[in-house]
Amino acid sequence: MDLRIFTEPQQGATYDTLLTVAKATEDLGFDAFFRSDHYLRMGAADGLPGPTDAWITLAGLARETKRIRLGTLMTAGTFRLPGVLAIQVAQVDQMSGGRVELGLGAGWFEEEHKAYGIPFPKEKIGRLEEQLAIVTGLWATETGKTFDFHGKFYDLTDSPALPKPAQAKVPVLIGGHGATRTPRLAGQYADEFNMPFASIEDTERQFGRVRAAAEAAGRAADALTYSNALVACVGKDDAEVARRAAVIGREVEELKANGLAGSPAEVVEKIGRYAEAGAQRIYLQILDLDDLDHLELISSQVQAQLS
Template structure:
């Protein structure tokens, strides 16, 4: 099982905090460093020192790391136009030597859109825009060198786009689509994604979501298209410790009111996390994104690296 760390810098983390965390994750043997793409915290606290832009941060981390994979979980389709986003991600992929992944979703947190003047259309339109962005992004990256890309859709029109720069990975950086939605999300993942991610749900809920995306892959004929099978991944909220008191201390932020939907965290010993990952593996998970709450708590990251990773196949 591949194990990445997932962070939420909008809760309160500077670039230097993220750099320390990413370097330590790389040294500890983690597969990837992923971060949320938000411009505002979801509770009542402001999340000092304030937000850091996801793709600016990943571009810098691309030059300060050498092995670990880098990406978003997830960028909101409302934040950026698909053409410029394709350029940004391709450039960061080049800067990293081919280590970037793009997680992208429809967007859901209205408050940050209002705060920063970002249009927030109704849910149906956001998903329509996401679908069209996925078509544009993958289309641009797969355009042969010397050719141009054209697209005329409901929301975006591209004419004679040179489809440059080319990403280091071909046919493009892996695309991650995920979420809890029962219909459109699995279909979009089946059509466009390389990885389907289920965020922070129970093992049974995760298995049910995998079943839905497998059915969607069958409906769209993914197996006959020559594309690789979807990577099935899961997000897991983690608060573990060497003692129960240490685990409870790390879990304390989970009790603060938030706009996030209900989650199923792992609170307790490293062995409890190993057991949960084993259950997820039995459900079909081949990659996990561990959400560690506090980027300043480097001891938490080191504990997972020392006590959990060595017990999992394929992490080192």
């Protein structure tokens, strides 16, 4: 079971804070550092000192880390034109030496679009489908040839389809709870399907839909990696779990029901149940980015039991 660190910087984080967490992620043996792509805080967090851009952040981390994978859960399709996004991701992949992964979603948080003057189209899934076709098509175009795409939302003519990523294939992640269109897009385009903040039962059901969609698209169901994203709140004892829950404004029992919370043994047991449902990778949502002891505990007492 791969464990990856997943951060939510819109809740309040500087680049330096993210760099510190990313370096700890690398030093402690985790597989990857991922971040959300949002420009506005959610809930009670003050969001100070303000948002950081996902791909600018990852470009910096690409030069300041050596081993860990770097990516987004999920880049909002509403934030970037697909041709520009393909250039950005390819460049960051080159800067990292081939360690980038692209999680791409439709975008959903209307308030952040209003706050920063970003258009929020009514039809987002159709746009996402074209974005996936364009980004993957640009990267797959042979050097020296051009790429054309004429869709309902985007039109590209005689694109040189440059630059190319360092990797022969940048992994593309698609995720979500949708019962029909999401599995279909994942079955066609995804290298990894991510089920965010879902129960074991819902996870198993959605993984089954994606596996069926992959086979319907002429792919092997096992060609995809299947993953979950879950909030983490781990402590050596009940008092430490309660303290960490309080810092992030959550209740222990709610975290145990909906995330990975409790003692290392409790968390390992629950991860095992997600594995039985088909999960091969877990993104640990870390909400207190100043608590590096939390990462150390997960590394030494959870990850060590899963390797």
